[in-house]
Amino acid sequence: xxxxxxxxxxxxxxxxxxxxxxxxxxxxxxxxxxxxxxxxxxxxxxxxxxxxxxxxxxxxxxxxxxxxxxxxxxxxxxxxxxxxxxxxxxxxxxxxxxxxxxxxxxxxxxxxxxxxxxxxxxxxxxxxxxxxxxxxxxxxxxxxxxxxxxxxxxxxxxxxxxxxxxxxxxxxxxxxxxxxxxxxxxxxxxxxxxxxxxxxxxxxxxxxxxxxxxxxxxxxxxxxxxxxxxx
Amino acid sequence: xxxxxxxxxxxxxxxxxxxxxxxxxxxxxxxxxxxxxxxxxxxxxxxxxxxxxxxxxxxxxxxxxxxxxxxxxxxxxxxxxxxxxxxxxxxxxxxxxxxxxxxxxxxxxxxxxxxxxxxxxxxxxxxxxxxxxxxxxxxxxxxxxxxxxxxxxxxxxxxxxxxxxxxxxxxxxxxxxxxxxxxxxxxxxxxxxxxxxxxxxxxxxxxxxxxxxxxxxxxxxxxxxxxxxxxxxxxx
Numbered sequence: 454x455x456x457x458x459x460x461x462x463x464x465x466x467x468x469x470x471x472x473x474x475x476x477x478x479x480x481x482x483x484x485x486x487x488x489x490x491x492x493x494x495x496x497x498x499x500x501x502x503x504x505x506x507x508x509x510x511x512x513x514x515x516x517x518x519x520x521x522x523x524x525x526x527x528x529x530x531x532x533x534x535x536x537x538x539x540x541x542x543x544x545x546x547x548x549x550x551x552x553x554x555x556x557x558x559x560x561x562x563x564x565x566x567x568x569x570x571x572x573x574x575x576x577x578x579x580x581x582x583x584x585x586x587x588x589x590x591x592x593x594x595x596x597x598x599x600x601x602x603x604x605x606x607x608x609x610x611x612x613x614x615x616x617x618x619x620x621x622x623x624x625x626x627x628x629x630x631x632x633x634x635x636x637x638x639x640x641x642x643x644x645x646x647x648x649x650x651x652x653x654x655x656x657x658x659x660x661x662x663x664x665x666x667x668x669x670x671x672x673x674x675x676x677x678x679x680x681x682x683x684x
Numbered sequence: 685x686x687x688x689x690x691x692x693x694x695x696x697x698x699x700x701x702x703x704x705x706x707x708x709x710x711x712x713x714x715x716x717x718x719x720x721x722x723x724x725x726x727x728x729x730x731x732x733x734x735x736x737x738x739x740x741x742x743x744x745x746x747x748x749x750x751x752x753x754x755x756x757x758x759x760x761x762x763x764x765x766x767x768x769x770x771x772x773x774x775x776x777x778x779x780x781x782x783x784x785x786x787x788x789x790x791x792x793x794x795x796x797x798x799x800x801x802x803x804x805x806x807x808x809x810x811x812x813x814x815x816x817x818x819x820x821x822x823x824x825x826x827x828x829x830x831x832x833x834x835x836x837x838x839x840x841x842x843x844x845x846x847x848x849x850x851x852x853x854x855x856x857x858x859x860x861x862x863x864x865x866x867x868x869x870x871x872x873x874x875x876x877x878x879x880x881x882x883x884x885x886x887x888x889x890x891x892x893x894x895x896x897x898x899x900x901x902x903x904x905x906x907x908x909x910x911x912x913x914x915x916x917x918x919x920x
Binding site: 619625640681 | 755813816817818820821824827828831832837840841843844845847848849851852853855856859860
């Protein structure tokens, strides 16, 4: 009896895993077929950083740090907003009939995380290229950028789901998201202050705290999304 | 209405709230307080300023609980409750800022500078930022609600946001004070709850004051809920 139950559970887990992977693959395919949105974001990153480059030359490290995280925030809103807004009503209904909402939201979170990680790395490269490079510990800063991009993408993916359900544009995402993201941005910019000199070391408890916050967001998203989804 | 005589229609806790608040005003102004060099008599503001924030958090928590209840039952009454408690919580938060401004103008503000000039250094206070986050979250909650036409959809989506935001709000209120330097008393946690923070006589007034103000907030919210219930009688 136990064995049968275990097999069923394992089968279900495998099934939902394959569902998630299929959904991620579908998003990836869409991204490849409709390349205009991908290039749109690339252009957004390039243009934003270029505007900063033109309006200020070689900012000091504190300003550099602040600007970098604010730019990350705006890139994230633009990159993630479309994930739910692009889905038409008919398509949502179709997904509703074939997949579990939990798998659906996990797939979106996974895809947006990967997408945002890529965009973060790209914007870091452009930022150091145009705005000067004050970073002393490159490896640690890259790690922080990935961690920060991941956290931002998780929160804004869920808020994009809310905004899409409310049939609103990306502006309401910013209103809903800014107060929630403030502590995380503060933590990140505090942490990244330590990579500008060799004398200070990175605070590991803070890194773990951000990780814990991210896990909390995933947890909340999987619990709350099923309510959002049914009409 | 499914439950006929619940707490909203009982009178004992409303009387209790009135008695406690009368006591707060009388004892808060008459009893002696320790004279600290910086604070002097302004320390009496503790019975009003800190209580506003306590009452605000109590009301936001009730709003959060009602949002959960809504998602579990789909009864619109919980949505109405959730919204009204959030609104009264916002009002208490604004009053908390107001009493804070009065207190701050005697203790923190530099008398040689105009208030406008010292604003940006004072506003970087972690407690102020934490409170601002809480208020922004609930303002966003109200904007989100009003942007949706369909009643059930409005209730469901705003309940989801309420739960998500509340769950993210609490960690931030604990994290922020440990991140930024602070002038505010009780930087390491909850001001005035710590036993070293306030004298025993002040505690005699402070605890009843917290309960009194919270009950008053709940009372105001229940009045708003009852008005709303009469207005929305058809859909309930």
